[in-house]
Amino acid sequence: MEDLTTRSGQTTASFEGAAFVEDGSRVAGSLRVLEGTLEFKPNASDQHLIQMPLENLDISAGGNQNRLIYFKSPARSGISIYTTDRSILKEPALQKPHLQPAIKKIVGRHRRVKGGYWTLAAVTLGLVVGAWLGRGLLFKAAIDQIPPEAEVKLGELVEKNLTSSMSVVQDPVVNEGIDTMTKPLLEVAESPFPFKFQVVHHQDVNAFAIPGGSIFIHSALLQKADSAEEVAGVLAHEMAHVIHRHGTQLLVRRIGLYVLIGAMFGDTQGLIAALADQGGFLLSQKFSRDFERQADETGFNLLVKADIDPRGMLSFFRRIKEFQEEQMSETEQSAMAVMGTHPATDERIEFIQQKIDELPPDRKFQKIPLDIQKIQRRISLPE
């Protein structure tokens, strides 16, 4: 908070914050409480000032641990302004009888939540220690309490946030190809999550899953693949991340259980604010080695069950590793981008090789009826 001097010579405090405007986008700026009006001034000079009359002003707390103070007004429907600076509640202009019940409720609620926060901190600490001792089983047990439908809703929010900055491939030939590769996997996967696959234009060789079943495939991954079996191997691995709720576990660690639980019960503003602040973090976030191992194992089993040759998974990892080494000698930075969230390590390659060796020697698999080059030609076409 900083003091600004108004024309009349009085000082008016300014509070850092942001506004969600009619189209759902977030605008950063600062708040001031003037006599009769709450004023929001965007940081960007090309954005308009937002004013809300104090009469009918709706004040509420929300977001992570109710740290955000929201202001809404029927006079400016579709807009909400917020700040994390709680000292705004002490502004003289807000000390009006009609606003006091809401302010008292927030201050009281904050105290209660603080108590709850420490209980949660103790539980979390217990879970972390438990996870360390019990190989994540206790933590997983806590995640398992989240109903799948809530996780799907959460995933929709994350997806909306991600796809706004990505270019999704709409080509029916590409999407039919993805259907052909994933159909056998979908038939055998036992999952409460509805899987959905989308190809996005991206030059890094990668694929990633978000909570609730949405899986994104970078166009460069399809370009680098030699067969449909190789792509299916990566997709089975991603499906395994969804089935084991790895993304949700990561989100819980990253933005806190409160925000997620709030979002699952309809208070989505905190999550939207967190995602707006940390957009794309899922893309850059690495899963632990344990998660990767688990996704490799479950993915491998899915492939075998679906009658898809798991050697595709192995050959793709081997090629990615060669490619990584090749790139490493040129520039280390671009190498980091290759399968950034899924490094092809010797350990993983050995593990999959071992699983293949354990298969009966006469085990035969169905060939996926898809020419991968057909998809590759479509992707390389200019838009």
Ligand SMILES: [Zn+2]
């Ligand atoms: Zn992975």
